[in-house]
Amino acid sequence: MLSMALWRRVPHRLLLIRSFVDARIKWVRDPYLDIAVEREKNLKEILSLKNQILSSPSKSLPLSSLSPLKSHFNLPTSTSKLFQNYPSIFSPFQPSPSLPLHVKLTPQAMTLHKEELAIHNSPLHRNDVVNRLAKLLMLTKAVRLPLHILDKFKFDLGLPTNYITFLLSDYPDYFQICEHKNPSDGKETLFLELISWKNELAISEMEKRASFSDGVKLKKGLPLRFSMKLPNGFDLEKKVKNWVDTWQDLPYISPYENSFHLGPNSDQAEKWTVAVLHELLWLLVSKKTEGKNVFCLGEYLGFGNRFKKALMHFPGIFYVSNKIRTQTVVLKEAYRKDFLMEKHPLMGMRFRYIHLMNKSEKFRKRDGVPVFRRKRKVMSNADEGEVIKEDDKSVEEIEDLNLLSGLGSNDGFDDEPSKAQAQASWYYPLNNIRSHIGDDRVTKWPQSSQYSQILRRNLIESAKHCKSEEVGPVKKEYADVVGT
Numbered sequence: 441m442l443s444m445a446l447w448r449r450v451p452h453r454l455l456l457i458r459s460f461v462d463a464r465i466k467w468v469r470d471p472y473l474d475i476a477v478e479r480e481k482n483l484k485e486i487l488s489l490k491n492q493i494l495s496s497p498s499k500s501l502p503l504s505s506l507s508p509l510k511s512h513f514n515l516p517t518s519t520s521k522l523f524q525n526y527p528s529i530f531s532p533f534q535p536s537p538s539l540p541l542h543v544k545l546t547p548q549a550m551t552l553h554k555e556e557l558a559i560h561n562s563p564l565h566r567n568d569v570v571n572r573l574a575k576l577l578m579l580t581k582a583v584r585l586p587l588h589i590l591d592k593f594k595f596d597l598g599l600p601t602n603y604i605t606f607l608l609s610d611y612p613d614y615f616q617i618c619e620h621k622n623p624s625d626g627k628e629t630l631f632l633e634l635i636s637w638k639n640e641l642a643i644s645e646m647e648k649r650a651s652f653s654d655g656v657k658l659k660k661g662l663p664l665r666f667s668m669k670l671p672n673g674f675d676l677e678k679k680v681k682n683w684v685d686t687w688q689d690l691p692y693i694s695p696y697e698n699s700f701h702l703g704p705n706s707d708q709a710e711k712w713t714v715a716v717l718h719e720l721l722w723l724l725v726s727k728k729t730e731g732k733n734v735f736c737l738g739e740y741l742g743f744g745n746r747f748k749k750a751l752m753h754f755p756g757i758f759y760v761s762n763k764i765r766t767q768t769v770v771l772k773e774a775y776r777k778d779f780l781m782e783k784h785p786l787m788g789m790r791f792r793y794i795h796l797m798n799k800s801e802k803f804r805k806r807d808g809v810p811v812f813r814r815k816r817k818v819m820s821n822a823d824e825g826e827v828i829k830e831d832d833k834s835v836e837e838i839e840d841l842n843l844l845s846g847l848g849s850n851d852g853f854d855d856e857p858s859k860a861q862a863q864a865s866w867y868y869p870l871n872n873i874r875s876h877i878g879d880d881r882v883t884k885w886p887q888s889s890q891y892s893q894i895l896r897r898n899l900i901e902s903a904k905h906c907k908s909e910e911v912g913p914v915k916k917e918y919a920d921v922v923g924t
Contacts, residue, residue: 465680465752468671470759472778473770477728478763479778482522483794484595486529488513489522490553491601493530493543500544503532516765528800529793548796556789560600565785569598570611572723575641577634578696579716580741584633586622589740592733596724598786608632623740642696644715645722664692666714667773668756684754687711695719700742713746714754718771721758725784727774731760731767 492509493501506519515522523530529549534541545553559565576590576597577583600606608615615632622629643651646666651658665688670676676684687707693699695716702709717734721727738747751758751769759770774781 465676465755466674467755467760468674470671470761470772473759473772473775474761474763475778476775476780477761477768477770479794480726480790481764482516482526483790483797485513485515485522486526486797487595487790487793489515489519490529490545490549493545494553500533500535500542502539503541503543506543526797526800528796549793552789552792552796556786559785559789560606565598566607566610569607570614571641572597573599573632574614574634574638575696576720576723577632578637578642579720581698581700582633583637584618584620584631586740587617587630587632589736590632592736593724593729596726596729596733598725598784642694644695644719646692646715646718647694660694661691663689665689666718666754666757668754669772670756674755704744704746710746710750710753713743714750714757716741716743717747717750718757721769721771722774725786726790727780727782728768728770731769734769 489506489509492506492513493499503520503523509515510518517525523532523543528546530543531546532541532543576593577585594601594603604617608617614635616635618631618633619628620631621627646664647658650662650664668684675681687710690708690711693708693712693715695712695718697712699709699712702712720734720737721729734747738744751760757772759772761768761770780787
C-alpha cells in the first residue's frame with residue numbers, strides 16, 4: 441500500500457500511474473435500492489401533468505390538449521389511461537354538454553399541491569435550493585450550464601417548475617441568463633451562469649464531514665476515504681480489493697478544483713472523478729438521478745466515459761438500478777436499505793404524493809367489482825444488499841464500457857408491486873414524521889401553523905396504518921416539535 445510519505449516523494453508518478461487491475465467486477469442486484477427507485481414509478485410524470493393542469497387559469501384542461509404531451513413528459517402510456525389509473529389524483533369532468541371532456545385535480549391532490557407550494561415559498565427552502573444550484577454550477581469549469589442540461593436535474597435538485605421566474609429572479613447577485621456558443625455543436629445556446637465564485641460554498645460533503653469529525657479546518661491533500669457498502673456475500677477479488685485499498689489512500693482532491701491536468705487514465709484522476717460524481721449525487725434531494733442525466737453532464741464537463749468507468753469500478757459507492765423503464769444512479773451511502781437517511785422536506789411531500797397514488801392502485805375494478813391486486817413474493821430473510829436470485833439472473837458480469845446500456849430493463853407500466861413496496865407505501869408517512877423530527881434543519885423552521893399543519897397531516901396518515909403502540913411516541917415527538 442502506498443504511504444503518504446511515498447506520495448510526497450514522487451507525486452509526479454502518482455499523477456501518471458494507472459494501476460487498475462484487469463479483473464471482472466460483478467453487478468449485483470440490490471433489492472432494497474431497487475425498491476427505493478421503483479417506489480417513485482410514474483411520480484415525476486404525474487407531477488409534470490399536475491403542474492401542466494394548474495398552469496391553466498381555470499386549473500383544468502381539455503383532455504384533447506393533454507394527449508399530445510405523452511412524448512414531451514415521457515409518459516409510459518396515453519394521458520387518458522394515466523388518468524384512469526390514478527383517480528385519486530385526476531378527476532375528469534365535462535364543464536357543459538357543449539364542451540369536451542376536461543381534467544382537473546382532486547381535492548386531495550390540490551391540498552398536497554398547496555402544501556408543496558408552501559415549502560417552495562419558505563425562505564429556508566429557497567436559500568437551500570439556491571445554494572444547491574450554485575454548487576452545481578461551481579462543479580463546471582466555466583461556472584455555467586446550458587439550460588437544457590440544467591432542466592434534466594430540475595426535479596432532482598428540488599427546483600420549482602418555473603424556477604427562472606419564480607426563484608432566480610429574486611437572486612440577481614447570484615445568477616444571470618446569458619447566451620454562448622455550445623461547444624458540442626457551435627450553436628448559440630442559453631446558459632445559466634453564476635455571477636461570482638462563492639468560496640463559502642466550495643466545500644464538498646466529504647470535506648465537511650472530515651472537518652466536523654476533527655473539529656479543525658481541513659487541510660488539502662488528505663487521503664479521505666469514500667464510504668463503501670458492498671452487498672452481503674459479495675466479495676471483490678483479492679487483487680481488486682488491494683487496489684481499492686491503495687486507491688482509497690490517495691489524496692482527496694475537491695470536486696470544486698479543476699484537475700483536468702491529471703492524466704485521464706491515472707488512479708488520482710479517477711479518485712477526483714469519483715469525488716465529482718459523489719458530490720453531484722449528494723446535491724440532489726433524493727441522492728439519485730437517471731443515468732442519462734449523469735452521462736450527459738459528464739460529456740459536457742469533459743469527462744467523456746470516465747463517469748461510466750467510475751460506476752463500473754466502484755459498486756460499493758454507486759448503484760445502478762434498472763427499474764422504472766430507465767437506469768438510475770444511486771449514492772449507496774445515502775440509503776439504509778430502501779430508506780433515505782437524510783430526508784429533505786420536499787421528499788416528504790413526494791412520499792405523500794406516492795401515498796395518494798397508491799390509493800388509486802390498491803383496488804382495480806373489473807366488471808364493477810373492486811379486487812385486490814396480486815403481490816409478488818419476496819424472500820422473507822432478505823437483508824441489506826442480499827441478492828434475491830431469479831432464475832440465476834440477479835448477478836451479471838460487467839465486461840466493457842458499454843455495460844450500462846446492456847443493463848437496461850423495460851418494466852411495464854402495469855407491473856405488480858412487490859410486498860416490500862406495498863408495505864413501504866403506508867409506512868413512509870410514519871417514517872416521514874420521524875425524519876422531520878430528527879432533521880435539525882427542519883426543526884429550525886419557523887414554528888408557524890402552516891408547517892404545523894403539514895406535519896399534523898403526515899401524523900394522521902401514519903396513524904391510520906400504525907399499531908396503536910407506535911402512535912403515542914411519535915405523537916409526543918410531534919408535539920415537542922410544533923409546540924402543541
